[in-house]
Amino acid sequence: MTALLDTLRADLPEDAVTVDPALMDNYRYDWARDPAAGVPLAVVRPRTTAEVQATMRWAAANRIPVVPRGAGSGLSGGSSAVAGGIVLSMDRMRSVVIDPASRVAIVEPGALNVEVKAAARAHGLWYPPDPSSFEICSIGGNIATNAGGLCCVKYGVTTDYVLGMDVVLADGAVVRLGGARLKDVAGLSLLKLFVGSEGTLGVVTRAVLRLVPAQKPPSTLVATFGTVAAAAEAVVAITGQLRPAMLELMDGASINAVEDHISMGLDRSAGALLLAQSDVGGAAAVNEIAVIANACKASGAREVFSTDDPAEGEAFAVARRAAFPAIESRGSLMLEDVGVSIPLLPALLAGIEDIAARNDIEIPTVAHAGDGNTHPIVVYNAADPESVARARLAFDEIMALAIALDGTITGEHGVGRLKKDHLPAQLGPEAMALSHRIKDALDPLGILNPGAVL
Known part of the structure; x- marks a missing residue:
């Protein structure tokens, strides 16, 4: 060659x-x-x-x-x-240019999420999408998977902030879609087609990202519960009344994994922890935190703690973001990303606990609970064939459970190669056939990321 x-x-x-x-x-x-x-x-x-x-x-x-x-x-x-x-x-394409008048960032795909945030902050602006890996993940990857993060319960996901992009197609042609315009409905919504396509339809080489005014210093609430079920019921109660800036869940196994990895002073005896934030400021923030606290107490919270100190609140957010690397230190991982509508979150979390028990496998779970997106993490011993088999069975059962609850096999990580066999069960034959027709039209030779998604 x-x-x-x-x-x-x-x-x-x-x-x-x-x-x-x-x-x-x-x-x-x-x-x-x-x-x-x-x-x-x-x-x-x-x-x-x-x-x-x-x-x-x-x-x-x-x-x-x-x-x-x-x-x-x-x-x-x-x-x-x-x-x-x-x-x-795309790791060499790292340019970030802020246009404060238009409130946009013109970004190359290799730029890290944290770099865009920092550049926007220098102009008093904010780029909200914030995956737990925001310090190491790239904007191109965020666009490819339509990434979300801890703030997406209130502020949405990547697609809500992509106003334009340049895309190189499979034959080498380049198309420019959208631009620094907040409203634009000319033609088919091709921009949305490429966001979340995981590199199967084209290669993004430039993106125009919407920025918003800087977030106000948040007020933070942390509540601990005896069980995951009680925490899940609190999430349903909270989201029925308001939309916090953040509403995250950690189960007992993930709490202890984080404490083993980096001691943060979390309650090791808790069955679950909820982390909520309000960023509306002033009396409105006091009212939001009060609503959240009351919902937690009504759902059986063992302890409710709140603070207006941004640094103290960020420390809890750091603990939540540390869950993946902390759990990774416990063994090999199969990473789930299933989601359901908010009222069905308790059923999903209960089902995951049952799957873990039946398969005698550890499945710590963290969740962007405020939008129903959970991350059950199957831990196994890669050197033990029996452990691998049980982990694979649990992984498949979790996706089947989400589909049975009219949910999704991926809320933000993408289908990739590891979940593609389950996609037809969620989408159905008609949507799968339409997806293949689109793929064939844009990539007739099938050279773009073959084996991924479809």
Whole structure:
């Protein structure tokens, strides 16, 4: 394949194409560590849209698969390398430009979420989408999976902030969609089509992101419960009255995992913890916190604590964000991302507890509880075939449970490769057929992220 790669190198800067096996190994996996990840032919690291176009033209001409990749923080195998393909890493495209007059950020896909937040903050503005991995995840990856985060209960997810983008298609053509306009309904909603498509329809090389005025200092409430069921009932009661800026849940296993990892002073004896925030400020914040506190107490909270100190509140948010790396230290993980409508959250969490007990497997659960999006994390011993089998069964049963509750197999992590077998059960044959027709129209050779999603 050396001669073939030489034709690609001829169209790109000298350092854009990597074939060193040791270096390429760093680009084979995302955080899900999909064991089926292949060994790529090469890793391409472009700096411009033109270089992405050149790569896609070459790939189309030679029918070489291309897997677009952001920062590699994905949790569903969506950027797992394909054997004999190209990993198209966007980590060198990092530009962030703030237009304060239009309240937008013009961003390249390799820019990290935290970098966009920091750039916006310098102008008194805020970019709300905030995955737990906001310090290490890229905007391109956020767009690919339509990422959410801790603030999405009130502020929405990535698609709510994407006003425009440049997309390189499978044949190397580039299309510019949308722009720095708050209202625009001209033509089909192609912008929304690409958000959440996980690199299967095109490669985003530029995005125009909506910014909002900086968030007011939040007031924070933490409540502990004897059981997950009681915490879930509190979530239903709270969201029936208001929409907090944050409403997160940690079960007892995740609380203890965090305490083992980084001691934060959390109550190890609690069956569950709710973390809520109000960012409306002043008397309105006092009223919101009071409503939340009353709902927690009525649902049997053992302790309710509130603070107006932003630093103290952020410490609890840090503990919640630490759940994934903390649980990862307990063994190998299968990462779930299932969601249901709010009233069915108690049934989903009860079902997850039952699945864990029946399969004799540990499943710590954290959740963006305010929008019904849960993250049950199946912990297993990869060296023990029986443990692997029980974990796989529990993983599949959790997705089946979510579908049975008219929910979803993914709220924000994407389908990737690890959940694609369950997608037909959620969408049904007609929606699957329509999805394949769209994929075939935009990528007739099937070279963009093959094996992912569909």
